[in-house]
Amino acid sequence: MIERHESVIVTTFVRALVPLAQLFALYVLVHGHDSPGGGFQAGVILGATYITLALALGREALDRHVNEPVCVALGAGGVLIYLMTGVFGMVGGGTFLDYSALPLPVSPVRARYFGILFVETGVALAVAATVVVLFCRLADREDRR
């Protein structure tokens, strides 16, 4: 069981750090087209912010922000976003995962750009949910030594 850290410096720093880190995760996600990064890295960073929260403010603080079944559902939703992006490529007349055929009011090249953004968002959701759930299960409330 992880308790709240005693030092006010640590707790205050983490309170300030977490929103910034989450903003950075969003930046890594949407800027993956032009710079290193993408859905996977963004997902891990997003998941890690919640782990940081638990390590500094205690397990209860994490439980206030994260509901595990909802978290698992979000992860599955991420995979669903990926799958549906592929299916919508078929709806638009292409093959599965053909983003250029996505029914969007933009050019086929731009549609592929957005298709990449959609699937990266799905990947980020799935990865973030998995990291958080893994930590929640491993650092459970009860101590089973």
Added chain:
Amino acid sequence: MSETLLAILLVLLVVLGAIAVRAADLLLAVIALGAYGFVMALIWATIGAVDVAFTEAVVGAGATTVLMLAALLRTSRRRSPLPSRLRWVALAVVIAVGMALISTTTALAPWGDPTSPPAAHVSPRYLTRTVAETATPNAVTSVLADYRGYDTLIETVVILTAGLGCWLLLQRDRP
């Protein structure tokens, strides 16, 4: 310069690996493994694989370390000694696998060779066409999410499956 740096980092890698294997305190082993991941990220960055370096830094040095620390909370900080007859079996297996791996390194394409099969097959097409076809200058992103979309889809399913498996296996109110 970068080759000197690479040599230093590789030596550091071996030292950290040895510490992680030999440490009697598993907390020390986990921290050494985290440092190992970070040095690995530096190596990827040094040889120009920035996306891999990024992933290694957040996963190898960050998430894995924290998850292993959480696992230590559930188990014990002390390692249990291996039975002595198993030591020789382990040594023999490690030497055999190590020899096999080293013997295959000569079959690898030289690093950075533009005429090697990995660099000459489909890579030039991805690198030259990614901006025109997907408006995405970072070829790593376009290859991962567009050209090789199936691979990434299945990888995401694998990650979710791993998460689901741990979630179900480590439930709180199991008898």
